Amino acid sequence: xxxxxxxxxxxxxxxxxxxxxxxxxxxxxxxxxxxxxxxxxxxxxxxxxxxxxxxxxxxxxxxxxxxxxxxxxxxxxxxxxxxxxxxxxxxxxxxxxxxxxxxxxxxxxxxxxxxxxxxxxxxxxxxxxxxxxxxxxxxxxxxxxxxxxxxxxxxxxxxxxxxxxxxxxxxxxxxxxxxxxxxxxxxxxxxxxxxxxxxxxxxxxxxxxxxxxxxxxxxxxxxxxxxxxxxxxxxxxxxxxxxxxxxxxxxxxxxxxxxxxxxxxxxxxxxxxxxxxxxxxxxxxxxxxxxxxxxxxxxxxxxxxxxxxxxxxxxxxxxxxxxxxxxxxxxxxxxxxxxxxxxxxxxxxxxxxxxxxxxxxxxxxxxxxxxxx
Amino acid sequence: xxxxxxxxxxxxxxxxxxxxxxxxxxxxxxxxxxxxxxxxxxxxxxxxxxxxxxxxxxxxxxxxxxxxxxxxxxxxxxxxxxxxxxxxxxxxxxxxxxxxxxxxxxxxxxxxxxxxxxxxxxxxxxxxxxxxxxxxxxxxxxxxxxxxxxxxxxxxxxxxxxxxxxxxxxxxxxxxxxxxxxxxxxxxxxxxxxxxxxxxxxxxxxxxxxxxxxxxxxxxxxxxxxxxxxxxxxxxxxxxxxxxxxxxxxxxxxxxxxxxxxxxxxxxxxxxxxxxxxxxxxxxxxxxxxxxxxxxxxxxxxxxxxxxxxxxxxxxxxxxxxxxxxxxxxxxxxxxxxxxxxxxxxxxxxxxxxxxxxxxxxxxxxxxxxxxxxxxxxxxxxxxxxxxxxxxxxxxxxxxxxxxxxxxxx
Ligand SMILES: Cc1cc2nc3c(=O)[nH]c(=O)nc-3n(C[C@H](O)[C@H](O)[C@H](O)COP(=O)(O)OP(=O)(O)OC[C@H]3O[C@@H](n4cnc5c(N)ncnc54)[C@H](O)[C@@H]3O)c2cc1C
Numbered sequence: 001x002x003x004x005x006x007x008x009x010x011x012x013x014x015x016x017x018x019x020x021x022x023x024x025x026x027x028x029x030x031x032x033x034x035x036x037x038x039x040x041x042x043x044x045x046x047x048x049x050x051x052x053x054x055x056x057x058x059x060x061x062x063x064x065x066x067x068x069x070x071x072x073x074x075x076x077x078x079x080x081x082x083x084x085x086x087x088x089x090x091x092x093x094x095x096x097x098x099x100x101x102x103x104x105x106x107x108x109x110x111x112x113x114x115x116x117x118x119x120x121x122x123x124x125x126x127x128x129x130x131x132x133x134x135x136x137x138x139x140x141x142x143x144x145x146x147x148x149x150x151x152x153x154x155x156x157x158x159x160x161x162x163x164x165x166x167x168x169x170x171x172x173x174x175x176x177x178x179x180x181x182x183x184x185x186x187x188x189x190x191x192x193x194x195x196x197x198x199x200x201x202x203x204x205x206x207x208x209x210x211x212x213x214x215x216x217x218x219x220x221x222x223x224x225x226x227x228x229x230x231x232x233x234x235x236x237x238x239x240x241x242x243x244x245x246x247x248x249x250x251x252x253x254x255x256x257x258x259x260x261x262x263x264x265x266x267x268x269x270x271x272x273x274x275x276x277x278x279x280x281x282x283x284x285x286x287x288x289x290x291x292x293x294x295x296x297x298x299x300x301x302x303x304x305x306x307x308x309x310x311x312x313x314x315x316x317x318x319x320x321x322x323x324x325x326x327x328x329x330x331x332x333x334x335x336x337x338x339x340x341x342x343x344x345x346x347x348x349x350x351x352x353x354x355x356x357x358x359x360x361x362x363x364x365x366x367x368x369x370x371x372x373x
Numbered sequence: 374x375x376x377x378x379x380x381x382x383x384x385x386x387x388x389x390x391x392x393x394x395x396x397x398x399x400x401x402x403x404x405x406x407x408x409x410x411x412x413x414x415x416x417x418x419x420x421x422x423x424x425x426x427x428x429x430x431x432x433x434x435x436x437x438x439x440x441x442x443x444x445x446x447x448x449x450x451x452x453x454x455x456x457x458x459x460x461x462x463x464x465x466x467x468x469x470x471x472x473x474x475x476x477x478x479x480x481x482x483x484x485x486x487x488x489x490x491x492x493x494x495x496x497x498x499x500x501x502x503x504x505x506x507x508x509x510x511x512x513x514x515x516x517x518x519x520x521x522x523x524x525x526x527x528x529x530x531x532x533x534x535x536x537x538x539x540x541x542x543x544x545x546x547x548x549x550x551x552x553x554x555x556x557x558x559x560x561x562x563x564x565x566x567x568x569x570x571x572x573x574x575x576x577x578x579x580x581x582x583x584x585x586x587x588x589x590x591x592x593x594x595x596x597x598x599x600x601x602x603x604x605x606x607x608x609x610x611x612x613x614x615x616x617x618x619x620x621x622x623x624x625x626x627x628x629x630x631x632x633x634x635x636x637x638x639x640x641x642x643x644x645x646x647x648x649x650x651x652x653x654x655x656x657x658x659x660x661x662x663x664x665x666x667x668x669x670x671x672x673x674x675x676x677x678x679x680x681x682x683x684x685x686x687x688x689x690x691x692x693x694x695x696x697x698x699x700x701x702x703x704x705x706x707x708x709x710x711x712x713x714x715x716x717x718x719x720x721x722x723x724x725x726x727x728x729x730x731x732x733x734x735x736x737x738x739x740x741x742x743x744x745x746x747x748x749x750x751x752x753x754x755x756x757x758x759x760x761x762x763x764x765x766x767x768x769x770x771x772x773x774x775x776x777x778x779x780x781x782x783x
Contacts, residue, residue, distance in 0.1 A: 002375045003689045069374055259771050270771030273763070279771060280762045283699070284707060291682035298374045312678055364671045373651070373661040373670060 003294075009073045016077035019050065024083050026342045032084055033345060035196065047083075048117025053091040056239075057099075062112030068235065068300040072242035072293060079246025082349040084201055086120045086159035088243060092236045093357070094121035094167050097180065101219040101228025110165075110182070121182065122163035123229070124154040124205055132233075132358045134226050137178045139207060141170040141222065148181060148217070150189075150210040158356050160185075160203040161192055168207070169229070172222050179222025180229060183212050200352035233357050235300055237310050241293035241317035244353055247346050248286040248317075248324040254343060255279050255331045275331055282327035289313075289320035311367035315360045321350040376685065384449055391432075391457045398426045405462060407730060407739035408746075409469075409586055409595050410542070417543045420468040421502070428499030433466055434473040437481070442494030448692050469541040469594035472496040472503030475626035476549040476568070483566075483614035483622045491610075492547075492568055501546035504571075505626075506536040506600055514760050516627075517620060521552040521602060523565050523612075530554075530612065532567070532605040538581065538754075542595025545571050551619050554612075564619030568611045575605040585746040630755040631701040631764065642712075642744045643677045646670070646719060649737040660722065669718040676711045683707055699768035706761035709752040716748030 005013065023043040032039045047053070055071045057063020066074075071092065078087060095114050098107055098121075113119035127138055139152030150170055160166065163185045171178050185192070189210040195202040218225045259270030259279060269275045296313040299306035325347040329336045336343045354360070380388070400419045406412055427433040428442070435451045437443020444450075458465045466473065477496045480489060495501040512518040521534020532552055540548070547568055554565035569576075580596040614622040650660040650670060660666050683704040690697050719727045723736050730739030752758050766772035 001378045001685075001689050002693070003686060004693075005374065256769060256771060268771075270766070271773075273759075273766075276762060276766040276771060279769070280706075280765050283765070283769065284703060287683065287686075287703065288679040288707075291686060292678065294374055295376050295682060298376050312675060315675060316679065364668065364675075367674070368667045368671050371671075371674065373647075373667055 005069075005073060009070060012070065013073050013077055016052070016074055017080070019046075020077060020081050020083055023047065024081050026345075029081055029083070029345055030340065030342065033348070043083075044117075047087070051115070053087060053117050054115025056092060057095050057111050057115045061107055061115070063095075063115040068238065068297040069294065071239045072297045075239050075243040076246035076249070079243035080250040082243070082247050082250075082345055086122050086162045088236070088240055089122040089159040089163070090114055090120045092239050093123050093232065096232035096235050097123065097167065097218070097229050100231045101180070101225055103220055106182075106215075106218065119165055120159075120163050121165040121167055122157065122159045122185075123167045123169070123180075124157045124160060125169045125229070126156050127153060128155045130156055130355070132362060134178050137169045137171050137226075139168060139170045140173045141179075141181060141212075142173040143175075146214045148212040148214070150181065150183070150207045150212060152207055154205040154207070156195070156199075156355070157203050157205055158352060159201050160205055161194055161201065166190070166205065167218070169226070170222070175222070177222040179225030180218040181212050181222075181225075182216050182218065183210055187211070198348060198351060200348045202352060234307060234310050237314045237357055238293050238296035238300065238306075240353065240357065241289065241313040242297065244317035244321040244350070245286065245289045245293050247349055247353075248282070248289055248321050251324045251328045251343065251346050252279070252282050252286050255282060255328045258332055258335075269331075278327040278330045282324050282331075285320035285323050285327070289317040292316045308367055308370040311363040311370060314358065315363045315367065318354045318360050318363075321346075322354050325350045378452060380453075381449070384453055387450055388453045388457065391454060394430070395457060395461060399423055399461060399463075403463070403467075407743035412542065412595050414543060417468060420463075421499070423463075424466050424468055424470075424499035426499075427465065427467075428497065433499045434477065434497040435465075437473070437477070437493070437497045441481070441489055442497035466499065468502065470502050471505035471549070472501065472547065475505055475629055476503050476547075478629055479549075479566070479622050479625040480568070480613055482625050483618075488568075488610070488613060495546075502544075503547040503549060504540035504545045506539045506548045506550040506569075507623075508538050509534065509536055514757060516551065516623065517561055517564070519551055519553060519564065521550070522556065523552040523554050523567065523607070525554075525609070525616070526606070528609050529606045530565070530567070530609060532569070532575075532602045532607055534602050536600040536602075538583075538597045539600055540578065540594070540596075540598045541586070542580070544578070547571060548576075548600065549613075551623055554619065555617050558617055561620045562617050564623070565616060566613045566619035566622040567607055568613060569605065569607050570611075573605050573607065575603040577601040577603065583750065585743065585750050627756075628701065631705050631761065639681065640677055640711075642715065642740065643673060645737050645740050646673065646715075646722075649741070650722065653736075666722045669722050673711075673715055673718055676707070676714065680704065680707050680711055699765040702756070702761040702764040702768070705755065706758055706765070709758050709761070712744075712748040712751050714748075716745045719745060 023046045028040060028043055031037045051064055052074055054063030055066040055074055059065040091114060095111060098110055110119060114121055127136060129136060139150060139154060142149045150168060166183055166185050168181050168183060169178060170181050187210050189208045191206045193204045195204060214220060218228060256279060259275055260268050262269050292313040296306055296309035299309050328343055332343060335341050400423055403419055404416060424433055431439065431444030432454055435444035435446040435454050436448060439445035455465060473496055477493055480492055496503060507516055509519050509521060511520050523530040523532045534552060536550065548571055549568050551564055551566055553563055555563045579599045581599055583597055586594050586597050650666060653660050687697065687700050687704050690700060719741050723741060726734055726736040727741045727745050729735045730742045735742050763772065
């Protein structure tokens with residue numbers, strides 16, 4: 001047993017941390033999050049140059065061929081920002097789905113460009129009645145010869161606005177099979193609408209007679225595409241959990257610092273047991289998320305059946321990050337609600353990630369199944 | 374990272390040795406009552422006998438120094454011993470004892486050479502059983518507020534006072550305790566830590582009537598007692614760590630008791646609950662197929678996994694010599710809150726079958742009923758959940774001016 005990171009992983013951690021510090025300081029993150037300011041392009045360009053977007057992509061497809069734990073370390077540090085995507089959507093979810101289900105030709109076509117950041121591929125799965133099950137997919141693909149025509153609407157798509165390509169879950173009008181089709185995000189017939197409010201980088205996507213051909217279908221045939229996505233999700237989820245761990249860690253550190261420096265009634269507020277309760281609960285949520293996530297990553301790395309650990313990790317990390325932010329708001333009171341303080345960046349991220357690739361309720365159910373209950 | 378203990382060929386060899394030794398030496402007929410209070414004298418003696426055999430082999434306190442009756446084994450071997458005992462449904466030691474893990478460990482750190490030679494071998498070989506006597510009517514969470522006194526009289530101390538919630542059924546050989554040695558001195562600088570033979574005149578043990586006695590240790594402690602000291606004359610030799618130096622001795626076992634050690638075993642109550650729900654039908658289907666029950670069971674599973682991982686982490690930290698800060702009390706806090714929550718979930722899932730040990734109606738041979746009580750009571754021993762949070766706060770540097778260090782562990 002050895003729960004420490006390898007020296008290489010420690011180095012990666014340090015490198016990512018200073019990168020985030022340098023390229024994504026709070027001011028930049030606030031600027032990106034602002035509905036009125038123009039997002040700077042520079043930080044993302046720098047990120048693409050690090051090669052980290054290829055962390056899970058095998059070297060033969062231009063990636064770094066890292067382990068799942070390596071990816072966990074990387075995304076935990078990005079989560080501390082929280083550095084906005086589409087890194088998870090493209091380099092993790094889309095890349096893993098391609099690895100699970102694409103033809104050799106498709107892998108060669110897409111993976112190197114995802115690794116280099118030239119392509120930002122985002123999976124568009126959910127629709128108005130929000131759900132991650134195959135039966136929830138209603139966008140249609142009509143197949144005529146080698147041509148496909150897509151119609152319908154995707155909703156609550158995470159990172160969709162920043163995508164160059166969409167990996168759409170569609171249902172065949174001809175066979176009722178559900179599969180994945182890759183189309184350029186600027187295809188004729190696609191309109192993307194930003195979802196305003198507390199949503200984090202979410203959009204709705206309308207598709208009207210969007211044209212594609214069979215080479216755009218993941219794995220050539222629609223059938224099999226959904227299974228590839230499900231298999232990929234089981235690997236992507238602990239990496240997302242690690243991102244949530246990073247967010248929780250940042251929020252914990254903010255809260256500890258604040259409770260030591262903010263004085264009321266002549267004493268640091270950290271001396272009040274009610275305040276301590278909030279921070280201890282936050283720490284417990286953080287550590288629970290951390291160890292469930294890294295155990296799942298470890299199981300994936302050694303090729304052991306990880307299903308129960310994966311559903312456990314996502315449940316604990318989603319609930320943990322959500323609660324961590326709430327505890328932090330209790331500790332900070334007024335200042336925590338001020339946009340410029342930065343806590344709300346996490347609060348906002350925690351809400352959207354709560355549902356991403358399945359909410360805790362879904363993962364609890366899947367966990368019960370995985371345990372054979 | 375690697376979350377799995379790796380066993381060397383040498384450990385596997387040792388495991389075979391332990392297995393066959395246990396087969397020969399474990400007395401037959403050991404049973405595990407749901408409520409520790411049902412442990413009979415005969416059962417207790419079976420466990421003591423097994424403890425002595427383990428002790429003679431150096432396997433009762435296997436990591437303690439052989440010089441003092443321990444086994445001198447490293448942690449890799451201790452793990453195998455613990456696992457093999459667990460496979461047989463037992464803990465090591467196989468009976469309630471506060472000697473080796475807490476009291477003895479403190480003597481190892483703070484005792485003089487002569488004291489170590491005298492007190493430790495009987496503990497580490499299982500010849501004696503030892504109780505921990507800390508709490509008093511006026512000193513619970515605030516242990517440093519003990520009121521019992523030890524007054525120096527020639528080569529002895531005269532001890533007076535009252536201890537509560539201590540010990541077990543069926544007596545002991547030694548009691549270790551904390552008393553005031555100087556009524557004038559400052560807090561924390563006024564205490565003495567004593568090893569007291571239980572046969573000394575003036576000691577009265579009176580069983581207390583509690584909801585249950587805890588149920589935390591697999592071995593079960595039976596009843597908890599009030600112990601009165603009435604002019605008990607104790608040789609000064611039995612004072613460990615020095616006059617007015619008792620608090621520093623206490624920090625050693627308090628830290629150990631706050632769960633820093635960590636362990637890698639599972640919670641048997643959780644396993645029993647799941648087994649029961651898998652194998653018991655209600656309205657024609659296993660309880661596990663009921664939607665509400667599933668939700669509750671998953672809740673229990675999730676929290677149990679968190680507790681397991683925290684204990685695993687602590688275990689790893691201890692064995693790799695990484696110093697801990699808040700991790701011990703954190704694991705204890707989570708374990709205790711899970712226990713309490715579980716008694717609610719058990720009631721939700723099983724209904725009134727969770728509240729009786731009636732042989733026909735009580736779920737899981739009364740184990741669910743016992744846990745329904747134990748979940749409540751077990752949150753107090755070794756520091757309440759509030760106190761675990763108080764300690765965590767100091768350790769992460771928010772409760773006090775300076776970050777508190779974890780207690781000295783030798
Ligand atoms: C089953 C059982 C077995 C036990 N076994 C032993 C044993 O073997 N040996 C032994 O010596 N003792 C033993 N005890 C005693 C145990 O250690 C005490 O019960 C415990 O430390 C709490 O003390 P108390 O009961 O006096 O509660 P109190 O200390 O009076 O606490 C009352 C309430 O006040 C809270 N509180 C107290 N101080 C603070 C603070 N600073 N901040 C916030 N909240 C606070 C507590 O959390 C609790 O909610 C046992 C108790 C039980 C129930």
